[in-house]
Amino acid sequence: MKDLSSKRKVNLMSGGISIDGYWSVDILPSSDVVIDLEKELLPFSDNSMEIVVCISAINYFTRLRAEEIIKDVHRILVSGGIARFGTQDMRIIAKYYLGNDRNFFFQKLENGKERFHGKTMCDKINSWFYGYETYGGKSGKYMYDFETLKDIFKTAGFKIIEERKFSDSRIKEINEIDNRPEQMFFLEAIK
Template identity: 25%
Template structure:
């Protein structure tokens, strides 16, 4: 779908590009402008989709939905993400574009920590509750802050395993020098690359349970990991809960 016209955003992006190309621009401003560029990109995709669905609800009613799946596909699930690839490009910080009570199962993995807390995370919990049918299931997996903190200060073997499993494909490996660096990455991963959205908040089972109960879910319990839905590479060091409406 071609992007909807947005002269003011295009102009802003042009201006930002010019400032970023100027060698006099310092690191602090560059970093902030790179983050703004990412937000402009997300906003362009979102505006395009929301101009097709101005009341914020798409026509179709998928029974199974994955939020923030990135490249991870699940058979029979409709994928909503802020950026491609996805079935629908939508910034979930603006709500979930589905009809009330229409979804049987909603799944996300390593997504919730990438949206700001409390405003967007709590809105996500409320919106998930709204779109689920009675008895519908919300499955949420996040990096488990309790697992990490329980091991502080960690033995070097465990720290090495964490770095290998979580960060071996990132360019930050050389900067994880102590166990506290690992903790910092979980709480406030500030990945400064064009295709990475940072971590905004850390979660454990207690926090997820509290947030989904507050949003109105009847029950929240530990989820039995199912590799047909979740990514087996994510299981280690993550916590998954099942919230039922």
């Protein structure tokens, strides 16, 4: 069993990405802490972590489960601790769709595959809700805008909740954490 008090920062649903000084928490076997957050909550002690980050992952849970996870993040953070969540922004994606932005929806990855699943733009926008299967068979279940995610954080007990820009943070290593500003918003909350 790992000493879960040896680090004071958590990269929640990290995708196996390792950041110096952070616990990587994910379903992936390569993670420091392997856990399926659909079935369990965080194994850290109350008031034990200074920072919890979660980028492009809370949308893989139902809203109800996201509420439980965020409440648990509040539990493990010390007073004054920082939670930073980034997730695909419903408003941004809707603007791309309503603007008929084929360049966005039909992007290709470096390997030549399409970035977003589906034949049509309608198929592709629906993939944000029901597709994008990841490791372990997880797929998108809920899409947020800032106000909706802010409400969940407020209900969980966070004192200060702010929308922040890409790479604008109280967290010094933020450049190793944030990604995809063209489709996401970033929420930073203080316990």
